[in-house]
Each structure stands twice: as C-alpha cells, then as structure tokens.
Amino acid sequence: MTFRDFMSLALFHEIHGFYTQAPSIGSSDGPFDTSAKFTAFGFGVAQAITQASKIMGGSVRVIELGGGTGQLGACIRSFLTIPHDYLVCETSPGFRQKQEKKGLTSVETLKGLDPTPTIVFGNEVLDALPVHRVMGLANEEVCELFVDVDEAGEFCEQTGDVSTPALLQRLTDEHIHLGRGHVAELCLDIQPFLQELKRVVNPGYIIFVDYGDKASNIYSYHHRNGTLRSYYQQQQIHDPFFAVGQQDLTADVDFTAVMSEANTLGLAFAGSTSQGTWLMNLGIQDYIGTGKDFLSRQQEVDVLTKPASLGSTFDVLMFKTPGLPDGPGLHPVR
Numbered sequence: 001m002t003f004r005d006f007m008s009l010a011l012f013h014e015i016h017g018f019y020t021q022a023p024s025i026g027s028s029d030g031p032f033d034t035s036a037k038f039t040a041f042g043f044g045v046a047q048a049i050t051q052a053s054k055i056m057g058g059s060v061r062v063i064e065l066g067g068g069t070g071q072l073g074a075c076i077r078s079f080l081t082i083p084h085d086y087l088v089c090e091t092s093p094g095f096r097q098k099q100e101k102k103g104l105t106s107v108e109t110l111k112g113l114d115p116t117p118t119i120v121f122g123n124e125v126l127d128a129l130p131v132h133r134v135m136g137l138a139n140e141e142v143c144e145l146f147v148d149v150d151e152a153g154e155f156c157e158q159t160g161d162v163s164t165p166a167l168l169q170r171l172t173d174e175h176i177h178l179g180r181g182h183v184a185e186l187c188l189d190i191q192p193f194l195q196e197l198k199r200v201v202n203p204g205y206i207i208f209v210d211y212g213d214k215a216s217n218i219y220s221y222h223h224r225n226g227t228l229r230s231y232y233q234q235q236q237i238h239d240p241f242f243a244v245g246q247q248d249l250t251a252d253v254d255f256t257a258v259m260s261e262a263n264t265l266g267l268a269f270a271g272s273t274s275q276g277t278w279l280m281n282l283g284i285q286d287y288i289g290t291g292k293d294f295l296s297r298q299q300e301v302d303v304l305t306k307p308a309s310l311g312s313t314f315d316v317l318m319f320k321t322p323g324l325p326d327g328p329g330l331h332p333v334r
C-alpha cells in the first residue's frame with residue numbers, strides 16, 4: 001500500500017488507529033504536547049476569533065478543526081464574549097467523546113453543514129494529514145516508497161512507480177528536483193480538505209497554526225531524508241513502523257502546496273506570520289494581568305511567543321473568502 005494509506009490507517013484505523021484511541025495529548029503520560037496545554041494560547045486564539053468576527057460584523061459560526069482532547073476548544077470558548085456557535089470537526093470518535101464531555105459539540109465531517117459566516121481555526125491539524133513518500137532516482141526519475149510486509153511479518157519499505165501522476169505534478173509545480181536517494185513527503189489530501197472548508201465558509205476566515213515551511217526549504221538537500229517523524233511517550237522517533245497505532249506520525253506542512261491549493265479553490269491568502277508575532281499582535285500580554293499567578297502566566301506567554309521556544313516553531317497561515325480584509329493578528333492592535 002502507499003505510505004499515505006498506511007499513515008491513514010496508523011492514525012485513524014477504526015479500532016487501532018493512534019488518534020482513534022484518543023491519546024492524552026498534553027498530559028505527562030501522553031505522546032506529545034501541543035500549545036493547547038497553555039491557557040494563554042486559548043486566550044490568544046479567542047482574540048483572533050473576536051477580531052475576525054468584528055470585521056465580519058455579526059454572529060459567526062466557529063469551526064475548530066481537529067479539536068483533540070477538547071482542552072483548547074473549552075479554553076477558547078471561556079474567553080469568547082461575541083455571539084457565536086462553536087463546533088468542532090474531529091475525525092476521531094474517541095476525541096469527539098472527550099470534546100463532548102467538555103461541553104463542546106463535535107461532528108465527524110463538514111458534510112452536513114450549510115455555508116454560513118464562519119471562522120475556521122485548526123492547531124496542528126494539517127500536519128496530521130497523511131502523506132505519500134517519494135524518492136529521487138538517477139536521471140531525475142522519481143519512485144514512490146510503499147509499505148509492505150516482509151517474510152518475518154514485519155512492516156518494510158518497498159519502492160515502485162508512483163501511484164498517481166499527481167505526485168510528479170506536485171514536484172513539477174513546486175520546481176522540486178530530488179537527487180538520488182532524496183526522500184520527500186507529499187500531501188495530496190490538502191486539496192479535498194480545503195475544498196470542503198471552502199464550501200462551508202461563506203464568508204469567512206480559515207486560520208491554521210502549524211509547523212512547516214515553503215516547498216523550496218522543506219524539499220531542500222538539508223531535508224534529504226524527508227521530514228517524517230513520529231512521537232511516542234514524549235519522544236521523537238524516526239521509525240514509522242515502530243509501535244504502529246501507539247505513536248503519532250507527522251511531517252512538516254508544505255505551505256507552498258497549501259497556498260497553491262487554496263488559491264486554485266478560490267480562497268484568497270489572508271496573511272501569515274510566526275506564532276509568536278501573531279499572538280503578540282493579538283494582545284496575548286493582556287492574559288498576564290496583575291494577579292498573584294502573573295509569573296506562571298508570564299511563563300506561558302514566553303513559551304508560546306519567544307523565538308527560541310514555540311514562537312518560531314509554528315507559523316500561522318490565514319485564508320479568506322474574497323472581499324474580506326486580511327486576517328487578524330498581522331499588525332499590533334495598539
């Protein structure tokens with residue numbers, strides 16, 4: 001099978017999938033942390049949603065993509081004072097249960113939803129979309145890395161012709177030349193994912209926070225082994241076949257592909273910046289306050305915004321329906 005199908009099963013198999021089992025993201029016995037563990041992050045995102053809804057002028061629907069444990073959604077809601085409906089779109093039934101326990105309404109897909117004024121927010125969702133793996137050969141040719149099972153019954157890698165010309169087209173569109181042995185992850189699921197969002201957001205904003213880079217960097221010689229990695233019990237691992245279903249699989253998001261697919265679908269680019277700059281522009285410092293816990297609040301803000309910490313690890317990528325001004329958090333509020 002393609003690595004894309006293997007990754008999809010490893011994450012979302014109906015019983016054994018990593019996300020299906022609703023791991024305790026953000027807790028000490030969990031696989032990894034996300035910014036969702038910091039209340040200050042929910043505060044910052046709530047400022048972005050508030051500013052976007054003011055631009056749109058009226059009640060909005062907020063769709064949080066891939067809400068995980070529901071901690072972030074509950075936190076964002078606690079800071080929202082604008083009129084809104086809050087909905088989580090979450091693939092994992094286990095996570096949907098956790099979200100509902102936190103008072104959130106969750107749906108599995110966007111399929112049943114009507115187009116309406118909407119603000120979409122997704123933290124670390126694009127990096128969970130399954131990826132194909134390709135590798136450069138001699139003479140500018142490219143093969144795909146498939147997943148097979150060896151004689152001992154262990155997963156193994158198998159090379160073959162690419163499963164779809166769309167992979168070669170992506171490389172051509174992005175002017176990527178893979179030298180011999182250079183591995184790259186390509187995500188074709190971005191297109192259907194954005195297409196469904198485009199259908200329900202009318203008008204509105206789509207805001208992603210994630211790790212990634214433009215194609216020329218992600219597919220540079222510096223990343224000649226690709227960016228695929230896994231997380232298991234708070235450790236980064238570089239074996240996709242280790243503890244399948246117990247470890248997260250992820251790859252850097254190709255921002256060039258996201259922007260290009262969005263553009264093709266008729267979504268306008270609404271700006272991008274680092275997470276740190278975005279949160280500072282949104283006024284995250286107001287979260288610190290003057291209460292007796294101001295030191296721990298200051299620490300949260302520092303972790304989320306400092307370039308040496310998460311401030312430059314994550315980027316914010318925003319899209320809008322045509323006619324709206326650029327997204328919130330690109331310039332300081334005061």
Ligand SMILES: C[S@@+](CC[C@H](N)C(=O)[O-])C[C@H]1O[C@@H](n2cnc3c(N)ncnc32)[C@H](O)[C@@H]1O
Pocket residue numbers: 019025034035036065066067068069072089090091092095122123124125128129193
């Ligand atoms: C890395 S976790 C991030 C969870 C949460 N946003 C956070 O910051 O802690 C990725 C989340 O996206 C969900 N997910 C992955 N693909 C999805 C899709 N196509 N639609 C909705 N949710 C998805 C996963 O089940 C999981 O909840």
